[in-house]
Amino acid sequence: MRRSIATVCLSGTLEEKLRAASRVGFDGVEIFENDLIASPLRPREIRSLADDLGLDIDLYQPFRDFEGVDDARLAENVRRAEAKFALMVELGVDTVLVCSNATATAIDDDGRAAAQLRLLAETAEPYGVRVAYEALAWGTHVSTYGRSWDLVRRADHPSLGLCLDSFHILSRGDDPSGIRDIPGDRLFFLQLADAPRMSMDVLQWSRHHRCFPGQGGFDLVAFTEHVLAAGYSGPLSLEVFNDVFRAADPERTAADALRSLTVLEDSLARRGEGVPGGRPAVTLTRLPDPVPPRGFGFVEVAATQETAGRVRSVLSALGFAHVRDHRSKPVQLWEHGRARILLNATDPRLGHTWDSAAAITALGVDLDDPEQVGNRAELLCAPALTRRRDRAETPLRAVAAPDGTAVFLCPVGEGGEDPWLADFSAPAVEDVRPGGDTPVTGIDHVGLHQPFDHFDEASLFYSALLGLAAGESTDLASPDGLVRSRALSLPSPDEGPRIALNVSVIGDGPHPDPARGVQHIALACDDIIAVAEAAVAAGLPLMPVPDNYHDDLAARTDLPPHRREQMRRLDILHDHDPDGGGGFLHFFTPLLDGHLFFEVVQRVDGYQGYGARNTPVRMTVHRTGRAA
Ligand SMILES: O=C(O)c1ccc(O)c(O)c1
Numbered sequence: 156m157r158r159s160i161a162t163v164c165l166s167g168t169l170e171e172k173l174r175a176a177s178r179v180g181f182d183g184v185e186i187f188e189n190d191l192i193a194s195p196l197r198p199r200e201i202r203s204l205a206d207d208l209g210l211d212i213d214l215y216q217p218f219r220d221f222e223g224v225d226d227a228r229l230a231e232n233v234r235r236a237e238a239k240f241a242l243m244v245e246l247g248v249d250t251v252l253v254c255s256n257a258t259a260t261a262i263d264d265d266g267r268a269a270a271q272l273r274l275l276a277e278t279a280e281p282y283g284v285r286v287a288y289e290a291l292a293w294g295t296h297v298s299t300y301g302r303s304w305d306l307v308r309r310a311d312h313p314s315l316g317l318c319l320d321s322f323h324i325l326s327r328g329d330d331p332s333g334i335r336d337i338p339g340d341r342l343f344f345l346q347l348a349d350a351p352r353m354s355m356d357v358l359q360w361s362r363h364h365r366c367f368p369g370q371g372g373f374d375l376v377a378f379t380e381h382v383l384a385a386g387y388s389g390p391l392s393l394e395v396f397n398d399v400f401r402a403a404d405p406e407r408t409a410a411d412a413l414r415s416l417t418v419l420e421d422s423l424a425r426r427g428e429g430v431p432g433g434r435p436a437v438t439l440t441r442l443p444d445p446v447p448p449r450g451f452g453f454v455e456v457a458a459t460q461e462t463a464g465r466v467r468s469v470l471s472a473l474g475f476a477h478v479r480d481h482r483s484k485p486v487q488l489w490e491h492g493r494a495r496i497l498l499n500a501t502d503p504r505l506g507h508t509w510d511s512a513a514a515i516t517a518l519g520v521d522l523d524d525p526e527q528v529g530n531r532a533e534l535l536c537a538p539a540l541t542r543r544r545d546r547a548e549t550p551l552r553a554v555a556a557p558d559g560t561a562v563f564l565c566p567v568g569e570g571g572e573d574p575w576l577a578d579f580s581a582p583a584v585e586d587v588r589p590g591g592d593t594p595v596t597g598i599d600h601v602g603l604h605q606p607f608d609h610f611d612e613a614s615l616f617y618s619a620l621l622g623l624a625a626g627e628s629t630d631l632a633s634p635d636g637l638v639r640s641r642a643l644s645l646p647s648p649d650e651g652p653r654i655a656l657n658v659s660v661i662g663d664g665p666h667p668d669p670a671r672g673v674q675h676i677a678l679a680c681d682d683i684i685a686v687a688e689a690a691v692a693a694g695l696p697l698m699p700v701p702d703n704y705h706d707d708l709a710a711r712t713d714l715p716p717h718r719r720e721q722m723r724r725l726d727i728l729h730d731h732d733p734d735g736g737g738g739f740l741h742f743f744t745p746l747l748d749g750h751l752f753f754e755v756v757q758r759v760d761g762y763q764g765y766g767a768r769n770t771p772v773r774m775t776v777h778r779t780g781r782a783a
C-alpha cells in the first residue's frame with residue numbers, strides 16, 4: 156500500500172520534513188496547515204519541491220469547526236473554506252481533512268450539521284476537492300466514527316466522505332468492527348496512530364503521547380484489518396503528535412515511522428493468509444519470516460585498559476575462563492557454560508557513541524538463518540554496519556540498533572563450533588585464566604540504557620528485527636528520577652534472548668546525570684548461593700544490600716530464617732510473582748566504571764520477570780557507591 160506521513164510527526168521546517176519523508180522512502184505526506192503557514196515557500200513551490208522529492212501530497216489538514224454553527228458563522232466558514240480550496244489547487248492536493256466541531260458553541264442538531272457538510276462538499280466540488288470528515292474524540296457533539304458516518308450518509312454528496320483516525324476510535328474504547336459496514340468508497344482517508352494506555356484527558360493524550368503503530372497499547376492490526384475489509388485502498392498515513400518526536404532528528408523519526416508501517420503491513424498480510432477470502436485486495440509488504448533467535452552467541456564489552464582489568468577480575472571470580480584471543484584485534488573471549496563475553500580493550504568513547512569507560516557495544520544473536528534476518532533488516536531500514544575486517548575473518552552481517560549497539564547476526568555451528576570462533580585463537584599461555592566450576596549456565600538478559608529520544612524506536616527495532624515481543628513499560632523510581640523499563644523476549648522467553656531497555660523518563664538533559672546510562676549483563680545460574688559463595692571466596696565485592704531491605708524481606712515473605720541469613724550474608728535479593736509465576740534470586744556487582752555492572756540471577760519455577768521490585772534499591776545503592 157502507499158505510505159504517507161503527516162508533517163506534524165516530524166521536527167524541523169516544512170522543507171526539512173519533506174526531505175526526511177522522501178529520503179527514507181515515504182510515498183506521500185499530509186501537510187499540516189501550521190507548517191505551510193510558517194513556510195517561506197509558496198504553495199506552488201511546495202508542490203514542485205514535493206515533485207522533485209517524489210512525494211505526493213495526499214491530504215491538507217486540519218480544517219476546524221465548520222459544521223453545527225449558526226447561519227452568520229456558516230457564511231464566514233464557507234468563505235474560509237473557499238480560500239483553502241483555492242490554496243489546495245495550487246498545492247496539488249485533492250483531499251481536505253475537516254475535523255468535527257470542538258467548540259463550546261457547536262449546535263447539537265444532526266439535520267443542521269449534515270446540511271452544512273453538504274454545502275461544504277458542494278463548495279469543494281468545483282475545486283476538485285474531496286472533504287474527509289473526521290470525528291475528534293473530544294468533538295463537542297460528534298466524537299465517534301459512528302456519528303460522523305451518520306452525518307456523511309445524511310449529507311449524501313460524492314465529494315464528502317470519512318477520515319478514520321485510529322487514535323480517536325481506539326482511545327474511546329469504541330468497537331472498530333462496525334467500520335466493515337461502511338462502503339469503502341466513502342472512506343476517503345485513514346490516519347494511523349498508536350498510544351500507550353493511559354487514563355488521562357483524551358485531548359492531552361492525543362496531542363502529546365501518540366506513537367507509531369506497534370509502540371503503544373492499541374491493536375492497530377485488528378483496526379486496520381477492519382478498514383481494509385471495508386474496501387479502503389488509499390494510503391496508510393501516520394499522524395502522530397508526540398513531544399519527543401517533535402524534538403528528535405526528523406530523518407530518524409521518519410525511518411522509525413516507515414518501519415512501523417512495514418511491520419503493520421507484514422502482520423496484516425500474515426493474518427489474511429490461510430483465511431479463505433482473508434487476503435485483502437490491496438498489496439501489502441511482506442517480510443521474510445522472523446527467525447526465532449536461540450540466544451546470545453556473545454555480548455561484547457568495550458572498556459579502557461583500566462576498566463577492562465576490573466571486568467576481567469569479575470569474570471574470573473564468577474568462574475569464567477579466558478579461552479581465546481581474537482587473531483587481529485585486542486579482543487578476548489571469556490566463557491562459562493553457554494555464556495560468552497568478548498572483552499574488547501578499546502575505549503568505547505573512541506567510537507563516539509558512548510560516553511563511558513566501559514560499555515556493551517555489541518550483541519551476537521544466534522540464528523539458524525542469519526541471511527533471512529539480514530533480509531528482514533534491509534526491509535526494516537536497519538542501518539547495515541560495515542566494520543573493519545581482515546580478509547580471513549568470518550563475514551558476519553551486523554546492523555546498528557538505535558542506541559548504537561551493533562547487532563551481529565551469527566550462524567550457529569551445526570554440531571561443531573560456531574563459525575565466528577575461527578577468528579579467535581588460543582591465547583598466549585601465560586595470559587590464560589582457568590575458569591571455576593560455579594554453576595553459571597548462560598546469559599539471562601542484557602540491560603541497555605537508551606537515549607531518551609530513541610526508547611520507543613529501540614523497542615520496535617529489536618522486536619521487529621528479531622521477532623521478540625515487547626512487555627509492558629514499568630516506571631521505577633531511582634534517586635535521580637524515574638527510569639522506564641521495557642523487556643523484550645520471545646513469546647516463550649526461556650527459548651531465546653531477553654533484552655531489558657531502560658530510559659530516563661525526563662530525559663538526560665544537557666548534563667547527563669552519571670547515575671543514568673547504566674548497562675548490565677545478567678548471568679543465569681541454577682544455584683545462586685554457590686555462585687555467590689565462590690565469588691566472595693575469590694575476593695569479588697558484591698553490591699551491598701541494606702539491612703532494611705532484608706528486614707522488609709522477612710516481613711513480606713515466608714522464606715526460612717537460615718535462607719534469609721544466607722541471603723543477607725551474600726547480598727542476594729528476592730522477588731516473586733504474586734500470581735504463582737515463581738520466584739527470583741539475584742545479586743549485583745558494584746558499578747565497574749560508573750556505567751556497567753554484572754548481575755547473577757536464578758529463576759525458580761518459571762519466574763519470567765526481572766526483579767523490578769528490587770531495581771530502586773539497586774539504583775540507590777549503586778548511586779551511593781559511585782559517590783563514595
Ligand atoms: O489535535 C487535533 O486538533 C487534531 C487535528 C487533526 C487531526 O487529524 C487530529 O487527529 C487531531
Ligand SMILES: [Mg+2]
Nearest residue numbers: 289320346394
Ligand atoms: Mg487525525
